[in-house]
Structure formats: structure tokens, C-alpha cells
Amino acid sequence: MGGEIGLSESMEDYLEVIYHLSQEKGFARVRDIARRMKVHMPSVTGALRTLSRRGLVNYEPYAVVTLTAEGDARAGRLVRTHTALRTFLGSILGLPETEADENACRMEHAISRETRTRLIEFIEFVEQAPQGPRDWLKEFAAARRKRRRRPARAARGSSRRKN
Numbered sequence: 001m002g003g004e005i006g007l008s009e010s011m012e013d014y015l016e017v018i019y020h021l022s023q024e025k026g027f028a029r030v031r032d033i034a035r036r037m038k039v040h041m042p043s044v045t046g047a048l049r050t051l052s053r054r055g056l057v058n059y060e061p062y063a064v065v066t067l068t069a070e071g072d073a074r075a076g077r078l079v080r081t082h083t084a085l086r087t088f089l090g091s092i093l094g095l096p097e098t099e100a101d102e103n104a105c106r107m108e109h110a111i112s113r114e115t116r117t118r119l120i121e122f123i124e125f126v127e128q129a130p131q132g133p134r135d136w137l138k139e140f141a142a143a144r145r146k147r148r149r150r151p152a153r154a155a156r157g158s159s160r161r162k163n
Helices: 009-025 030-037 041-053 069-092 097-107 113-128 131-149 153-158
Strands: none
Touching: 009 030, 009 041, 009 069, 030 041, 069 097, 069 113
């Protein structure tokens, strides 16, 4: 993603967890990261060494973990992207909260910086727009419900061949 150090999805997930723990406590500990990610502590240690070498976290064995300025900025972008995707999938497309969150987690690693920027701009527009756009969201939800109730007969009938 344009000029940023390439990280695997797993490393990005570690950054996000450290970011959230830092927001909650001011720092993260290896055991807290392991618990949150449901992984073993040696896996966390390996990830922290990698993130430290890349200048994204401050890590020394047996000490608390903090994000560097670059790590904080990168993690903040990941969290904003995840939040925007979850909002889009849940509030706009109407997916259940758990499904929206799970899909957002997978998608956040794959979209480009430009896609992320436009998505966030769109979500902000929808959330801050006057009542008009909210009407089309309601209309979209109603159209989805209507489409689901429509019998599949028409689709099946059009594909049949008469001999």
C-alpha cells in the first residue's frame, strides 16, 4: 500500500490488537496480546520482534509493549478502515453485526489506500448527510427484503428449454 512497509495480515492484526490495548491501558503486555488474539505467547514474541525490527513497536523482553509513532499511525489507519468496512457492511448493507465484523477483518487487509479513503469519505457522507440519503438507505433495505420474498419461479422458468 503506497510507500508503507509491507506487512502480512497477521502482523497487521497484531498492530491492531496492540493499538486497542494501548487505547484501553496505555500499553500492551505479551500475555494480553496472546489472550486477545487467542494465540500462544511465543507466537506473540516472534511477531513483536518482527514489528520492532520494522520500527512499529517498542519491545523488550519482559517489558510492556508500546507503538512507535509510525506504528500508531499505521494501526490507526487499520482500525479506521476496519470500522468503516464494518459500518458499511452492517449499517448500509444490513449484514448482522458478527458477519459484518468478520468480513471487515478479512477485507481491511486487501483494499488499496485509495479504496480505503473513498470508503471512509462515503461512510462519513452518509452519516453526516441531511435526511435525504437516509431515505435511500431505507429504500435499499426494503428492496432487499422484497427481492428475498420474490419467488425464484421467474428465474427458473426462463432457463428451461422446450423441446
